[in-house]
Amino acid sequence: MHIMLIVLAAASQLLYEAQVASFGCNSSAEVSQLLSIRSDPKAFQQRLFEQFFYGQCIAIAPGAVVEGKLEADDPKVLRVQGRSNPPGYMAPLVDFKLKGDEPPKADDKPQAEESKAAESKTEAKPKAAEQTTGDAAKP
Helix, strand or coil: CHHHHHHHHHHCCEEEEECCCEEEECCHHHHHHHHHCCCCHHHHHHHHHHHHHCCCEEEECCCCEEEEEECCCCCCEEEECCCCCCCCEEEEHHHEEECCCCCCCCCHHHHHHHHHHHHHHHHHHHHHHHHHHHHHHCC
């Protein structure tokens, strides 16, 4: 029975991507307090740096991919990195998007083909230079 609960808990971890510079704290109360003053950048930065200094919070860079799951007590809070750094950190859900939640872009494939074409052109130039040098060296 206990093994089944562990498997279910592990399976509920999903990947989330930070959409903005965010933070994770040891408690949801700290997250709520920081969110309540986020509209005042000076007060927010001061409080956040205090929490960093005391080891209560961490910074999460934009674009960072983290494991996370919704907190049962507060659905606006995401518990991140619980598996790799137990018990994890509480982070504001509004700062994250479920990874892989968007369809592939239509223009992704042509860009990849363009970069392959550019690579083949750069590879062809040294070969042409070798042929020219080789021909010039012959009497």
